[in-house]
Amino acid sequence: MRSDTILGIFAIIFGGIYSAQALALPKASIGNPWAPIYFPLSLGVLLVAFGILLILKSMKSKKAGRVLSFPREAMILIAGTLVLCSVYIFLFEKIGFISSTMIFMASVLTFINEFKNWKTNLTVAVSFTLLIWYVFEKLFYINLP
Amino acid sequence: MEILGYLSQGFALAMTPLNLVWLVLGAIMGTVLGMLPGLGPTTGIALLLPLTFTMTPDTALITMCAVYYGAMFGGSRSSILLNVPGDGAAVAACFDGYPLAKKGLAESALAMSAIASFIGGLLSTIAFVLMAVPVARFALRFGPPEYFTLMIFALAATASISKEAIVKGFISLTLGLMISTIGMDYQSGVLRFTFGIMELQTGIDFIIVIIGIYGLGEVFINFEKLAVKGPGVELKKKFGRIWITMEQWKRSWLPILRQTPVGFLIGVLPGAGGTIAALMAYNNEKQISKHPEEFGEGAIEGLAAPEAANNAASVGALIPMMTLGVPGSGTTAIMLGALMILGLQPGPLLFQQHADVAWAVIASMFLGNVVCAIINIPLAGVLVRVLAVPPRILYPLIVGLAFVGVYTINFSTVDLTLLMIFGVVGYLMKKFKIPTAPLILAVVIGQSMEQSYRMSMMLSDGQLGIFFRTGICNTLLVLAVLSVIWPFYSDWRKKKKAGTIKK
Numbered sequence: 001m002r003s004d005t006i007l008g009i010f011a012i013i014f015g016g017i018y019s020a021q022a023l024a025l026p027k028a029s030i031g032n033p034w035a036p037i038y039f040p041l042s043l044g045v046l047l048v049a050f051g052i053l054l055i056l057k058s059m060k061s062k063k064a065g066r067v068l069s070f071p072r073e074a075m076i077l078i079a080g081t082l083v084l085c086s087v088y089i090f091l092f093e094k095i096g097f098i099s100s101t102m103i104f105m106a107s108v109l110t111f112i113n114e115f116k117n118w119k120t121n122l123t124v125a126v127s128f129t130l131l132i133w134y135v136f137e138k139l140f141y142i143n144l145p
Numbered sequence: 146m147e148i149l150g151y152l153s154q155g156f157a158l159a160m161t162p163l164n165l166v167w168l169v170l171g172a173i174m175g176t177v178l179g180m181l182p183g184l185g186p187t188t189g190i191a192l193l194l195p196l197t198f199t200m201t202p203d204t205a206l207i208t209m210c211a212v213y214y215g216a217m218f219g220g221s222r223s224s225i226l227l228n229v230p231g232d233g234a235a236v237a238a239c240f241d242g243y244p245l246a247k248k249g250l251a252e253s254a255l256a257m258s259a260i261a262s263f264i265g266g267l268l269s270t271i272a273f274v275l276m277a278v279p280v281a282r283f284a285l286r287f288g289p290p291e292y293f294t295l296m297i298f299a300l301a302a303t304a305s306i307s308k309e310a311i312v313k314g315f316i317s318l319t320l321g322l323m324i325s326t327i328g329m330d331y332q333s334g335v336l337r338f339t340f341g342i343m344e345l346q347t348g349i350d351f352i353i354v355i356i357g358i359y360g361l362g363e364v365f366i367n368f369e370k371l372a373v374k375g376p377g378v379e380l381k382k383k384f385g386r387i388w389i390t391m392e393q394w395k396r397s398w399l400p401i402l403r404q405t406p407v408g409f410l411i412g413v414l415p416g417a418g419g420t421i422a423a424l425m426a427y428n429n430e431k432q433i434s435k436h437p438e439e440f441g442e443g444a445i446e447g448l449a450a451p452e453a454a455n456n457a458a459s460v461g462a463l464i465p466m467m468t469l470g471v472p473g474s475g476t477t478a479i480m481l482g483a484l485m486i487l488g489l490q491p492g493p494l495l496f497q498q499h500a501d502v503a504w505a506v507i508a509s510m511f512l513g514n515v516v517c518a519i520i521n522i523p524l525a526g527v528l529v530r531v532l533a534v535p536p537r538i539l540y541p542l543i544v545g546l547a548f549v550g551v552y553t554i555n556f557s558t559v560d561l562t563l564l565m566i567f568g569v570v571g572y573l574m575k576k577f578k579i580p581t582a583p584l585i586l587a588v589v590i591g592q593s594m595e596q597s598y599r600m601s602m603m604l605s606d607g608q609l610g611i612f613f614r615t616g617i618c619n620t621l622l623v624l625a626v627l628s629v630i631w632p633f634y635s636d637w638r639k640k641k642k643a644g645t646i647k648k
């Protein structure tokens with residue numbers, strides 16, 4: 001399927017769900033009860049309309065939208081980074097900024113910059129963490145966990 | 146005279162040691178960030194935003210502006226040396242900058258682009274000084290309906306930059322407005338789309354959206370380039386004297402002066418920005434030139450004109466943001482947001498209630514241009530070494546910086562999860578070729594847009610006629626409609642022109 005068609009379908013579905021959610025929002029107890037609903041509701045309807053327009057446009061034109069390709073190696077890098085980020089978020093407040101950030105940076109660097117460069121990776125991870133910690137804690141008095 | 150008085154006060158504040166230090170640091174960071182391919186001023190300011198939280202408003206704004214035009218100066222370094230633009234606005238600098246470098250004239254190209262940027266930036270700062278106060282005074286007449294229509298114009302113009310992507314631009318815009326509806330509705334206290342998550346009650350901070358889309362999203366998109374190992378261009382590390390010849394100056398001074406006002410005006414308009422200004426300036430000069438065949442082969446004026454124009458555009462873009470409080474681009478939207486965090490409402494009242502801050506920033510732009518010229522001419526040889534940092538180390542650093550930056554906004558890990566989500570959203574938007582600027586703009590001004598809409602409706606007792614009541618409203622609405630029609634019209638005109646030539 002062409003990318004524009006996929007995007008159009010997404011817009012219609014998402015706009016539809018959003019509109020339904022908007023209709024289900026609680027009414028305001030003062031003033032016009034529908035006041036908090038008008039704006040989101042019109043956005044949902046607009047998104048559906050744009051989705052339909054995009055599909056019509058991509059059906060009409062031959063060149064609109066290409067078939068998307070997701071290169072395998074890039075997907076692995078993105079998925080891997082996201083997994084490491086999730087672990088980082090989980091550890092962040094539990095073991096504190098310095099330890100979690102050093103582990104995170106070292107693992108992301110190893111993952112992206114390959115294990116054989118471990119000396120560089122480790123140096124960058126440690127110096128980045130300490131530098132950030134120093135700038136935020138000492139220069140800007142922003143407390144990190 | 147009044148303006149000169151304000152300006153001298155501005156200089157006094159801008160030249161305090163702290164502000165000067167940040168001005169220089171901001172300009173250096175901006176130049177370096179602008180140089181690195183894939184990282185433009187928007188990403189740069191987004192990543193450095195958390196640093197400004199503890200600053201006073203004047204220092205924060207001076208720093209951000211310095212990063213902004215520093216990036217405009219720096220963007221062309223990698224265009225000239227590697228044929229890879231540091232940001233969109235530096236694309237035009239590749240056309241003649243890289244051929245010049247290949248001819249062995251890299252020093253002249255580096256110097257000329259910095260000189261042109263300097264002149265473009267300086268002249269448009271003077272124009273800024275002359276225009277800011279009248280525009281701000283005029284904007285004092287704006288009530289909620291005028292603001293609402295102004296925002297409609299800014300959003301419509303940003304969304305409809307190209308005919309091909311116009312529907313996608315509006316999808317991006319609508320998604321941005323949808324994000325801005327999350328959280329508590331300030332007028333009625335109703336919770337909207339929070340799904341029981343307490344942290345969402347105050348809404349999604351737009352900085353998370355920005356850092357997600359421009360920081361993480363850019364990194365993800367660049368992972369695709371990591372996967373494909375190109376032949377790579379040898380980076381020149383030894384430079385002779387970075388300066389231009391008299392002959393080169395003679396060819397370039399007029400194009401610089403001609404294209405600066407073009408760039409400035411394009412910058413003032415919402416939607417269009419540095420990239421369009423630079424490309425337009427390049428095409429203009431190519432059309433006027435007596436030797437159009439030299440363009441693309443290393444014509445020095447083909448480098449000078451777009452460089453002057455994109456710096457002029459970056460100064461012009463600050464006018465609507467500072468005087469009207471309505472930004473016309475992704476970068477200025479971020480700056481507006483940052484100011485709001487600091488408790489300052491940019492807009493016409495900024496020049497009355499916080500005249501010191503406004504004029505300090507303007508004065509700093511004069512100083513900043515000088516600083517950037519110094520950084521980019523004598524120090525160019527040193528700074529371009531940054532380009533040698535391997536991307537495989539650079540990208541993890543950006544990811545780390547993005548996480549720390551976002552955490553410091555609310556000290557909540559929910560924000561970090563949102564950051565990841567918006568990183569993926571940013572990646573997908575780039576893949577589907579959906580413009581990101583309309584979304585960012587909508588996220589930043591969405592809430593005030595809804596509020597001004599509802600305030601107008603309250604004023605008029607629910608009558609939509611209020612949006613057509615004054616001349617200002619009508620003009621802005623007509624401009625909004627025109628900005629949507631314009632890409633179609635110019636495309637039709639181009640086709641017609643091509644058709645007549647064929648015949």
